[in-house]
Amino acid sequence: MRIGAVGESLLERLAVRLRLGPRPLLETHGTVLLAQAVMVATRAGVFEALAAGPLGAAEVAARCATATRPTAALLVVLETARYVRSAGGRYALAPDARRWLLADSPNSLRENVLFRFTEWPWIAGLDRFLASGRPLDIHAAMSPEQWGAYQRGMRSLATVLAREVAWRTPVPRQARTMLDLGGGHGHYAAALCGRHRALTAVVLDLPEALAQAPAPDGLGGRIEFRAGDARAADLGAAAFDLILASNLLHHFDPAQGRDLVRRAALALRPGGVLVVQELFAPATARTGGQLGALADLYFAMTSESGTLSVAEIAVWQREAGLRPRRPLRFVTFPGAGQQSAVKP
Numbered sequence: 001m002r003i004g005a006v007g008e009s010l011l012e013r014l015a016v017r018l019r020l021g022p023r024p025l026l027e028t029h030g031t032v033l034l035a036q037a038v039m040v041a042t043r044a045g046v047f048e049a050l051a052a053g054p055l056g057a058a059e060v061a062a063r064c065a066t067a068t069r070p071t072a073a074l075l076v077v078l079e080t081a082r083y084v085r086s087a088g089g090r091y092a093l094a095p096d097a098r099r100w101l102l103a104d105s106p107n108s109l110r111e112n113v114l115f116r117f118t119e120w121p122w123i124a125g126l127d128r129f130l131a132s133g134r135p136l137d138i139h140a141a142m143s144p145e146q147w148g149a150y151q152r153g154m155r156s157l158a159t160v161l162a163r164e165v166a167w168r169t170p171v172p173r174q175a176r177t178m179l180d181l182g183g184g185h186g187h188y189a190a191a192l193c194g195r196h197r198a199l200t201a202v203v204l205d206l207p208e209a210l211a212q213a214p215a216p217d218g219l220g221g222r223i224e225f226r227a228g229d230a231r232a233a234d235l236g237a238a239a240f241d242l243i244l245a246s247n248l249l250h251h252f253d254p255a256q257g258r259d260l261v262r263r264a265a266l267a268l269r270p271g272g273v274l275v276v277q278e279l280f281a282p283a284t285a286r287t288g289g290q291l292g293a294l295a296d297l298y299f300a301m302t303s304e305s306g307t308l309s310v311a312e313i314a315v316w317q318r319e320a321g322l323r324p325r326r327p328l329r330f331v332t333f334p335g336a337g338q339q340s341a342v343k344p
């Protein structure tokens with residue numbers, strides 16, 4: 001997947017082909033403004049205002065307590081981005097906004113979009129990172145409010161993927177116990193426990209993450225939240241049938257990642273499975289697409305790491321005495337997947 005200049009008419013498509021369109025302008029000025037438009041509209045409640053039915057710009061402004069003229073201009077931008085549609089001077093939600101941006105949609109990414117406000121200054125620090133090579137270490141620097149936005153943002157992303165994770169994760173038959181490393185919001189543990197009735201879970205995460213009060217799991221107390229640092233915590237020996245590390249290893253340097261895989265292998269029972277779930281690094285920049293490359297840069301500047309390849313993870317798993325399985329690619333999240341390995 002990539003972001004870029006897309007001609008909207010035959011002439012414009014031709015202009016893009018012939019390199020006549022000012023691509024760098026679109027990809028800097030245009031993308032920054034579009035990002036802010038979607039973020040601000042989400043935070044101001046524009047999409048929620050339109051949930052019940054079409055409204056004129058002045059009515060949207062009145063419901064959101066915003067000024068009419070900028071609200072009208074914002075709605076036009078949102079229409080070009082296909083989040084709203086207009087007819088007879090009234091705006092209605094388009095399917096993408098209804099699916100992704102309404103708070104009560106089962107696929108809501110609203111909280112994830114709001115997390116962009118926390119990420120914005122981090123991303124604006126790219127030049128500082130480029131010059132110094134020193135990443136931010138976001139987990140050491142966030143305020144409680146930022147931790148809240150982070151956890152809600154990750155949870156909303158997990159909501160989109162949880163169904164596929166619950167169905168496709170290779171949970172061993174007879175599995176009783178799982179450990180969710182860096183499992184924060186507990187949504188994946190809940191999805192897996194929901195599908196596998198005999199499973200109980202321990203969700204291990206940093207205390208700052210768990211302080212953001214995970215929602216009650218509704219699973220009869222089958223999920224225990226435990227505060228700890230996965231880089232140092234005692235994971236036990238032969239204690240779990242399933243260990244999930246979802247979007248965690250990209251925060252660690254390679255030595256820490258390799259060591260965590262080794263300790264996770266020790267913590268598995270024979271027949272147990274270690275599942276590493278990540279937005280994987282592409283084999284080459286050409287095959288990986290732009291989003292993979294952007295994710296790699298983002299993880300590098302925020303955590304001193306980057307995206308990992310399935311091959312790299314499989315090597316760590318093999319070194320730890322596990323038998324890697326074929327990687328699994330998610331349908332609901334292109335680029336993301338699981339690299340699992342079984343303990344013989």
Ligand SMILES: C[S@@+](CC[C@H](N)C(=O)[O-])C[C@H]1O[C@@H](n2cnc3c(N)ncnc32)[C@H](O)[C@@H]1O
Pocket residue numbers: 139154155158181182183184185204205206209228229230231245246247248251
């Ligand atoms: C990108 S989020 C992923 C959350 C969840 N696993 C998911 O996939 O949606 C990374 C999580 O790892 C946690 N984390 C980061 N460093 C950690 C550490 N050293 N020990 C335990 N958890 C950590 C963060 O607090 C956060 O909840």
